[in-house]
Amino acid sequence: MDYLDDLNEAQKVAVQSTDGPMMVIAGAGSGKTRVLTYRIAHLIELGVDPFSILSLTFTNKAAKEMKERIGKIIGDDEARNIWMGTFHSVFSRILRIECEKINYPRNFTIYDTADSKSLVKTVIKEMGLDDKVYKPGVVYNRISSAKNNLISPAAYADDPEISSEDKMAGRPRLAEIYATYKNRCFRAGAMDFDDLLFNTNVLLRDHPDVLHKYQHRFRYILVDEYQDTNFSQYLIIKKLAAAHENVCVVGDDAQSIYAFRGASIQNILNFKQDYPGFKIFKLEQNYRSTKVIVNAANSVIEKNKDQIKKTVWTDNPDGKQIIVHKASSDNDEGQFVASRIFDLKNQFKTTHKDFAILYRTNAQSRAFEEALRKINLPYRIYGGLSFYQRKEIKDLLAYFRLTANPQDEEAFKRVVNYPARGIGKTSLEKLLIAANDADLSLWETIERAAETSHSLNNAALGKLRDFTTSIKSFQALIQNQSAYDLGQHIASSSGLLKDLHQDKSPEGVARYENIQELLNGMKEFSDSGEGSGKNGLRTLADFLLDVALLTDADNDDGDNDKIALMTIHSAKGLEFPYVFIVGMEENLFPSQMAMNSREELEEERRLFYVALTRAEKEACLSYATTRYRWGNLIFADLSRFIDEIDESFLDRRDLLNSRKPKSFNEDFSNARKGFFNPSNKSANDTLFSDKKQVSQAITNPKNAGAIAKPDDISVGTEVLHSRFGKGKVLSIEGENENRKATVFFPSAGQKQLLLKFAKLELA
Numbered sequence: 001m002d003y004l005d006d007l008n009e010a011q012k013v014a015v016q017s018t019d020g021p022m023m024v025i026a027g028a029g030s031g032k033t034r035v036l037t038y039r040i041a042h043l044i045e046l047g048v049d050p051f052s053i054l055s056l057t058f059t060n061k062a063a064k065e066m067k068e069r070i071g072k073i074i075g076d077d078e079a080r081n082i083w084m085g086t087f088h089s090v091f092s093r094i095l096r097i098e099c100e101k102i103n104y105p106r107n108f109t110i111y112d113t114a115d116s117k118s119l120v121k122t123v124i125k126e127m128g129l130d131d132k133v134y135k136p137g138v139v140y141n142r143i144s145s146a147k148n149n150l151i152s153p154a155a156y157a158d159d160p161e162i163s164s165e166d167k168m169a170g171r172p173r174l175a176e177i178y179a180t181y182k183n184r185c186f187r188a189g190a191m192d193f194d195d196l197l198f199n200t201n202v203l204l205r206d207h208p209d210v211l212h213k214y215q216h217r218f219r220y221i222l223v224d225e226y227q228d229t230n231f232s233q234y235l236i237i238k239k240l241a242a243a244h245e246n247v248c249v250v251g252d253d254a255q256s257i258y259a260f261r262g263a264s265i266q267n268i269l270n271f272k273q274d275y276p277g278f279k280i281f282k283l284e285q286n287y288r289s290t291k292v293i294v295n296a297a298n299s300v301i302e303k304n305k306d307q308i309k310k311t312v313w314t315d316n317p318d319g320k321q322i323i324v325h326k327a328s329s330d331n332d333e334g335q336f337v338a339s340r341i342f343d344l345k346n347q348f349k350t351t352h353k354d355f356a357i358l359y360r361t362n363a364q365s366r367a368f369e370e371a372l373r374k375i376n377l378p379y380r381i382y383g384g385l386s387f388y389q390r391k392e393i394k395d396l397l398a399y400f401r402l403t404a405n406p407q408d409e410e411a412f413k414r415v416v417n418y419p420a421r422g423i424g425k426t427s428l429e430k431l432l433i434a435a436n437d438a439d440l441s442l443w444e445t446i447e448r449a450a451e452t453s454h455s456l457n458n459a460a461l462g463k464l465r466d467f468t469t470s471i472k473s474f475q476a477l478i479q480n481q482s483a484y485d486l487g488q489h490i491a492s493s494s495g496l497l498k499d500l501h502q503d504k505s506p507e508g509v510a511r512y513e514n515i516q517e518l519l520n521g522m523k524e525f526s527d528s529g530e531g532s533g534k535n536g537l538r539t540l541a542d543f544l545l546d547v548a549l550l551t552d553a554d555n556d557d558g559d560n561d562k563i564a565l566m567t568i569h570s571a572k573g574l575e576f577p578y579v580f581i582v583g584m585e586e587n588l589f590p591s592q593m594a595m596n597s598r599e600e601l602e603e604e605r606r607l608f609y610v611a612l613t614r615a616e617k618e619a620c621l622s623y624a625t626t627r628y629r630w631g632n633l634i635f636a637d638l639s640r641f642i643d644e645i646d647e648s649f650l651d652r653r654d655l656l657n658s659r660k661p662k663s664f665n666e667d668f669s670n671a672r673k674g675f676f677n678p679s680n681k682s683a684n685d686t687l688f689s690d691k692k693q694v695s696q697a698i699t700n701p702k703n704a705g706a707i708a709k710p711d712d713i714s715v716g717t718e719v720l721h722s723r724f725g726k727g728k729v730l731s732i733e734g735e736n737e738n739r740k741a742t743v744f745f746p747s748a749g750q751k752q753l754l755l756k757f758a759k760l761e762l763a
Contacts, residue, residue, distance in 0.1 A: 003073050007038060014281040015039045018046065021241075021275035023226075023268070024250040027312035028297070028613035029288025029575070032250050036224055037066050039248065040082060041073040043220055050081035054218040054240070057086055058225045059573070060549060083218065087233050088193060089549040091200040094214065095191075096545075101207050102199055107541055109190040109401050109408040110548035114389065116140055116192045118410055123180045126436070133170055134177065143178050147194035148230045148262035150201055153179035187441050189407040197232040204239050215243035226251035226271075230262035238274065245275065253308050254301050257569060257607045265603075269306065282310050286613075288575055290319025292757070293615050296649035301609045303644055304602045321757065322612075324642055325622040326654030330583075333624045334367030337580050338375055340620065341563065344578060352378055356564040356576040358611050360589040364582065365565050372563060382566035388547060392500060392511040393518055397547065399490050403474040404541045407441040416467055419495040423467070427460040443468065470494070479533050482526040483543035488519055568611045579615035581608075584623040585636035608641045623654070647723065648757035655723055708762045710739045710755035718763035719743060724751060726763055 004012055011031055014024050015038045026032035036055070044050055057063045063085045071079035083090060092110065099106050111119070120143070121136040146156050156162055157175035166174045185191060191199060204211045221241050223229070226249035229237070241247035249271060256265040272278055286294045294314045301307070327333035341355050357368050357379075365381060372379045387393060395418060398411040405411075417423040434454035435445040445452055446464050456464070470493065477486050491497045500512040522543055531538030564576065583589055590604035612619055627636050642650075713719065717729045727745035734740045739755045753760070 003038060003041065007034070008285060010281065010283050010285065011035050011038070014283070015042050017279055017281070018043060018220075019246055021245050021271075021278040022248045022281065023271050023278055024248065024281045024283060025308050025310055026250055026252050026283040027286060027310055028252065028255065028610075029286040029314075030283035030312070031285075031287055032224070032252075032283060033062070033066065035283065036222055036250055037069045038073070040066075040222065041070050044070075044074050044078055048220060050078050051083070052217060052219040053082050053084075053222070054090070054220070055082060055084040055222045056090060056224065056237075057084070058228060060086055060089060062224065062573070063089075086549065087236075088196045091236070092191075092196050092545065092549065095196065095199060095203065098203055098207070098210055101210065102203055104186075104191070104199075105189045105405065105407070107189070107405045109188065109405045109411070110196070110545070111185065111190050111192040111410065112388075112548065113140075113193070114394070115190075115410045119184060120177065120181055123177055123184065126432075127173065127177065127180070129173065129177075134174070139171070139174060139177055142174060143181060144192075144194050145262060146178065147198045148232050150198065150232055150235065153182050184409070187407070187439070188409040189405050189441075190410070194232075197230075197236065200236055201232060204236065211239060212243075215240055219244050219246055221247045223247070223249045224251070227253050227256035227265055227268045228258050228263045229267050230264060232262075234264070234267045247275070253306075254304070254606055255572070255610050255613075257572065257603060257610055259600075259603050265306065269308065284310050284312050286312050286314040286316070288316075288616055289314060289613060290316050290617060292319045292321055292649050293612060293619055295754070296322055296619075296645045297609050297612045299646040299649065300605060300612070300641060300644045304605055305598065306602055318756070320618055321651040322645070322649055323618075323620040323651045324584075324654045325620065327622060327624045328626060330364070330367040330624050330627050331370070333582060333622050334371035336622060337368060337582060337620075338371035338377060340580070341372075341377060341578070342375055344618075350577065352561045352563050354577040355580070356566070356571065356574070356578070356614065357580045357582060358566060358568045358571050358614065359582050360568060360591060360607075361583075362567060368565055368582070378562045379565050380562040382564060382570045387514070387517075388550065390511075390514055392496075392514055396487075396491055396496055396515060396518065397544070399471075399474075399494050399496070400487065400540055400544055402471055403478060403486075403490065404544055406443040406468070406471060406475070409442050412442045415494070416464070419499040421463055421467065423460065423463050427456060427464070430455050430460075431464070478540055479537075481537075481539075482533075483531075483538050483540045484519065484522040484526040486540045487522045487543070491515060491519065568607050571614050572610055575614055575616055577615075577617045578620075579611070579618070580620045580622065581611045582622045583627075584621045584639040584642055585627070586639055588627075588636070589639055590641070605641065605644075646754065647751065648754040652723055706761060707759050712762065713741055713755060713760060720761040720763050721745065721751075721753075722759065727751075 004015065007015060008031075011034065014022075014035050018039075024032065024035060026035070040053060040055060043053060055063070055066070057066065067079045067082065067084055070082070083093075085093075095102075095104070095108075096106055099108060117136050117140050120140045121131065124131050124134045124136060124139065146162075151159070151162075153175065156178055163172075163175070166172055185195065204214075218240055221237065223237060228251070237247065237249075249268070251268050253265055253268050256263060256268070259265070272280075289297075291314055294312055294316075298312055325333075325336055327336055337357060344350060344355075345352075359365065359368075362383065369379065369381075388397070395415060398414040401408050401411040402415065413428065416428065431442055431445060431454070434452055434456070435442050438445060438448075438452045440448065440452070445454070446461070446468055449456070449461055474486065474490050474493075477489070481489070497512075497515065500508065500515060503509075503511070525543055525546065526538045529538060530536035531542040533539040533542070564571075564574075568581075587595075589608065590601060594600040594604045621642055623636065623638055623642075625636055626633055628634075638654075708719065713729060713732070715729055715732055718726065719729060720726055721743070724743075724745035727743040729741050729743050730750070731742045732739065733742075737756055740752055741755055741758070741760075742750060742752050743760075744750050
């Protein structure tokens, strides 16, 4: 068990505690992934069957990395047998096995968000509703929220409170849209992402034999990022863990930032109520950031009321204070950040990928993109258009989906006339009406055209049947050809490759190259593991499942050496040597939308904590005094979160900037009027306490402004602070590096300062 030597004491205790319910509270950068990984390896070393271990992560990338680490400790064969992946990938696997019990086909399609919104839009249009009132995005989010709270269409319609909310919002028919949407997904043999969890709950609720089977299969359950679970995920875990209660959840309540998509911080705060005999372990040593960054983050998050108390610390170097920069506008802010990155790159010979610019909303990226482009610094926007959302990629994937599941209506509509084959909009609308009247899928309507009522002419029906015949020819090969071989065949035979190849514009060439890149990925997929086809062949259906479950964090364009621009939500789980947190203004961060309750404000504070703890070496906070919002120029106030950071950790350049004279003449004028004006007592008090000190400064300039050593400061000492002016030390506490002074400043009141960072001068 030499691998245990890689762990610190807190990590080792958590890894070696194997049985019973346990919660690991892991501070930012404290090595929680290592604990999860080593705990699984340790279980297997103790003789636990890998097939009986269920490990749930939030990205496929994290699951893959963990499996690789486990493989290095105990061997790849054992690691391969662990049930490990995201909630959606693991439970879609169970649904594939048990789908017949809930009347779904084994090869059901998984709709992504774009597919789901497209179907919602279709339903709204068919119901004759105004899509400016029933906005597809808003309706989809409402349906998604209902599913995550396990509210079925019937329960949604019967709930008077929900009905009242919809009526007040001017959308009284939302329950009908939900019911129709759910039915259309079922008819198409499709589930959206929320259905994967909703239907798993239905499966475990309605089929006790299935629940019993998986309760006893999974003797040990491990859950990463438990603070980000929603009600649906929470209930699945609780049901599966009921038999053995060997459930280990890992997370950090201080990093719970996904309430907007249904995550509940109460899941982690109430763990002790679900499992009264639970053990709790705290990982408090941060391996990522400097002392300044760790302590600054602690000083902010301690303001939250709802939290599990812990003290994060680090043995890393002190590091530099956090720069606070004030800009006159968002463009000025962009220029400052770009210039600072340029200077740091030249000074420390860093790579572009060492830098991240984090903002509260995607709309803020424009100013930084423009500034970076002007000085030719490459960047990448996370959360932008992913590779798999490009039109040409979705077109080819639609052919693949239709091959695997001919009932998939969104895929059918996308490619039935692409490349053009003479099936016009009118013919498709007639087909849709006929399908809805008969409550059949589009595919079934064509197959049973002789039995159903429709107004399609023979020419249109003939073209539709030719299309379905070509799809059937692809279906015949699905079990006998690899994903790559069949994918290449479909791309060629469908005419899609030819159509793209004929476009010689730069955009057309790029689209053709994207298809080639997709096929390259399919080749790698086909050659790297076993699948569901004959003799373990990795089939097209296997590839589609893999692609459908990719998360934003799993997508990568292959060129990594770029400055990262992203929202703070997208930055969760990442780390960078240099981090710029921008737009630090009231009503922007914290968001104006989060001012309705203490709970909402605390979530914003946790979001700021996440942003700050992404930084390894240096962090910089910036804000603009003016900013255009909704076409209006507004004057912005400094974010309260900056004021909540202990001053000793900040380099307040924004205050220096605000006092900085605009010209030499103004400088000279200010000096005459202020600093050397006997009547200006506050200015004189701030600079020199008396005439004797002025004389000493002139005769012995080395002593003027010298920073006092912490040991030189005691109770009663008069000190000078760069921001607060003259003050008197009231008390001292702590030892050595942790020595703190409580100082009273007439201009600012009582402040507690960490002496090694405060830069106090003796008055």
